[in-house]
Amino acid sequence: MARMAHPDPAAPRLAALAALLADETRAAFCLALLDGRAWTAGELARYASVAPSTASEHLGKLVAGGLLAEERQGRHRYLRLAGERAAHLVEDLAAQVVTDAVPERPRTLRAASAGSALTRGRTCYDHLAGRIGIAIADAMTVRGLLEQDAGFALTDDGIGWFGGLGIALESRSRRPLVRSCLDWTERRPHLAGVAGAALCRYALDARWCVRIGSGRAVKATAEGERALYEHLGIEPDSIR
The missing domain is CATH 1.10.10.10 (Winged helix-like DNA-binding domain superfamily/Winged helix DNA-binding domain)
Structure with missing residues (x-):
């Protein structure tokens, strides 16, 4: 048959x-x-x-x-x-698992420290996530640089803000200019897409953020804390 x-x-x-x-x-x-x-x-x-x-x-x-x-x-x-689609698939599935499951308590101090570092700040493929990523998205929204009403969208002021920092946004890229990405630790969206990737590269190159060890965790430097406060009004204590 x-x-x-x-x-x-x-x-x-x-x-x-x-x-x-x-x-x-x-x-x-x-x-x-x-x-x-x-x-x-x-x-x-x-x-x-x-x-x-x-x-x-x-x-x-x-x-x-x-x-x-x-x-x-x-x-x-x-x-x-x-590519980005594969990364978002993995991150979105991870977010679903964390949302639905009861988090397992770390068994060692090292595991607890690593988990705390990832929660504070990390890279999600090529953009910033964790408290740092959420703080940036929230601050951009409060300042009228980013709209979150129906998905993420940069305003004209937002595009000008990137230009003021000297960050070029690839207009010919097939990726969306901005995209919301569900943060699996904060359970809220952070900034992805072309703009999110460009801002992450800039933050690392300018040493606003540095990687911790060989994994995904990042932290804001003292210079980065000052810059994020100056450009977005982000309080240093909120991202430590």
Whole structure:
């Protein structure tokens, strides 16, 4: 008997995509890569505490499924998320899990410190998240630079604000100029899209924010606290 076709041709592809993340090791790889950087296969194996051969098998599935992209340089194999859409998918799913589940208490002081650092500030693929990201989105809204009434939209003053800082917004990019991204720790939207990515790059280049260790966590520097207060009125205590 012939197998009946699915009423929606997207159903098999959706099931295949869901299966990619239905494994803790592959999910851990995707969460690690939300820092927006490329990791070697060996680094990801150590991060997830799996053998290199096991990591290679899982990474191959993620690349074949379109969630990750790879690049080879000499003996090294570098992996990164395939793009903004893949990053938002992972972040949105993580936000859903945190929203619906009772958070597990950290078992060690190190884990508690790492969790606190991520809550304070982190990169979400290529934009700022955590309390720092939320504070920026809120301050921009209060100052009339960003509208949140029906999704995110930069106002004319907002576009001028970016220009005043010398931040060029890529007008030819296929990405939306601004996009709201649900923050999985704050459970509110922070700024993503072209503008969010450009502001994150600027903040890191100008050392308003610095990365902590090798993960996603970032913190505002003393210079960054002064700049964020000067340009957006963000109180330093709110992002510490």
